Amino acid sequence: MSKYLKVDYVNLGLQFQNLEQEITDKFVEISSKGSYVLGEELKDFEELFSEYCGTSYAVGVGNGSDAIFFSLLALGIGNGDEVITTPNSFIATAWTIINIGAKPVFVDIGDDYNIDPNKIESAITSNTKAIIPVHLTGKISKMDEILEISKKHNLYVIEDSAQAVGATLDDKKAGSFGITGCFSLHPLKNLHVHGDGGMVTTNDKKIYNYLNKVRNHGLVNRDECEFWGYNSRLDEIQAAIGKIKLPYLNQWNEKSRKIAYKYTENLMDNVGVPIDKDNEKPVYQTYVINTDYRDVLQNHLHKLGVETKIHYPIPIHLQESAKKLGYSKGDFPITEKQSSRILSLPIYPEMREDQIDHVIKSVNEFF
Template sequence: MADSIKVPFVDLARQFRSIESELSQAFVDVGRSGSYIMGQRLESFERKVAAFLGVRHAIGVADGSDALFLVLKAWGIGPGDEVITATNSFIASAWVIAATGATPVLVDVADDFNIDPQGVEAAITPRTKVIIPVHLTGRAAPMDEINAIAQRHGLLVLEDAAQAIGARYRGKRAGNLGNAAGFSLHPLKNLGVYGDGGLITTNDDALAALLMKLRNHGLRNRDECELWGFNSRLDTLQAAFAEIKLAYLDGWNARCRTIAASYAEGVSHHVQVPVDQPWEECVYHNFVIRTERRDALMAHLLSQGVDTRVHYPIPIHLQDAARHLGYKRGDFPNAERFAKTMISLPIYPELDDSQVKQVIDAVRSFF
């Protein structure tokens, strides 16, 4: 079947080839430096990505899940606390809450797949401490409303920006919209490395200083341990790769927006497509369409050589791991409906115009 795929859902090697000489030189430079954990290359990337995102601090960590988890731990979140997040997300958005000993409190999403502010406010209890809005598909959540709710109730806001590096909301980048944010540098993300990686951003100096220790065993220096911490460091080589790719990110994201506009124009008469608002700039980590004939359309697209995915077929509240939380089918109707009707079309900067046309033609030929 792979030989018949004309438009793969992802093609990471294609992007690698486009910057292979720079990446190869970075590998040699890091290898010859003899510094493979932390060090100047990590600090250089952290400075540049902080400037790119418009924040005071960027802290490289092992992966996107750790980015969220470490912030929650730094805030003292634990047993007896509740943290609110969206049910229509990757499981890590809730797993990191459970890992602290706190209780994930799930809420439904709106038509743009992002967390519903009304659901957030209704879910707040005296035990609520944090809201984690997920910027799903590369589109920022409704942060004005979320921040207003948080301020009214004295809560902290932790952006799950795993899918949204470079996205803008009312002129600010994702990662600069709450008290702190966690990013993933997984290879599939818009800024992906060649292994795993994550990033925390914040404008809180004290929080940043604590996180720098927490990611590195709680060490004050090589020999003195100030507090119990974790082993969650972004290694030097991946930081060097990320720094190279950061210079291309705005251009890559712009190409994804161009592809998204072509998709929207080409298939909107047949399926529901994302709608961009004037105050936002989505980076289209995923381009998600909706149709009641989802499974049949996916099979048809595959027969036409177009590979697709579903993000995500099982909402978090219906996962076996979440059974103890007490949710049931029907609790979050939007997320459950979307799980049955969503399709993610291929979208990445390296898609050429002929492939974009193939996708559009394949969708049209089904209807």
């Protein structure tokens, strides 16, 4: 029997400890200046973020949900419109569509946990306006196929890149494929600030200009309001933290990938593991295994100190909140089947080798 070793699912404090001086110095500088919203830090971070993603623009917003919501608003999507997305996501993806007055139309996933492009066309109607693929687990969806369908049917593609800052497909970054890319900088994301935060990337100047206003009450300047907007900005302190962290992101993502590949190599005989293609570099926001024995395995790991999570145990179409959409059990068999089999193992760049080994040993021992 493995000995007990504590392996937290995440440990955000470790990342802070490594950057403590830089972050506290910046906090003191911003606080002394007293410039807290829509200042130089945000401008700098937006510029660096867009450069990093390979897009012309980036706009900081209050959170990842608003990044998607504002994208839908910018495209004029609303009442009577339909937006295709996946039921295998954090509920925010569907919430944004509902909140704008449109209808989320779900499409089942493939074995990469992302939307299956082969099933998209049959879900398109004359009301369909957009597709929101979600790059779940930090792996980019099948964008070639999705973009081809979107062109054929004249649909917008909004990327839910909340879990995928820095992920690439054919060397192109998440957030640079669609009309907008929507990112969350929530503490549990691979690039995170110290609270809520979000970012929208785009190459479209009109959308960029709109986003700059809609996040700030629709104001064009201090006194003139062009339209009714929202208060959802990325604060200076959060932007400064993002700016400090972004240069480290590639090496963090690389470390996560190394952990993932070690897991894959050592666990593939006992559980289903993610397999990457040569042309993709996922960022492993989550490392998801699948097995028929998920619940007992989770319990076994817990007893040995290994904390795990499930992303997500209830597909969105089966949530109480989604009842009015009229979906029922059996509608998306692949999503439903995996939701009872998946388990997310701890993965973060600061994980120690003995912790990684303990996770592997504990899983294998179970089988």
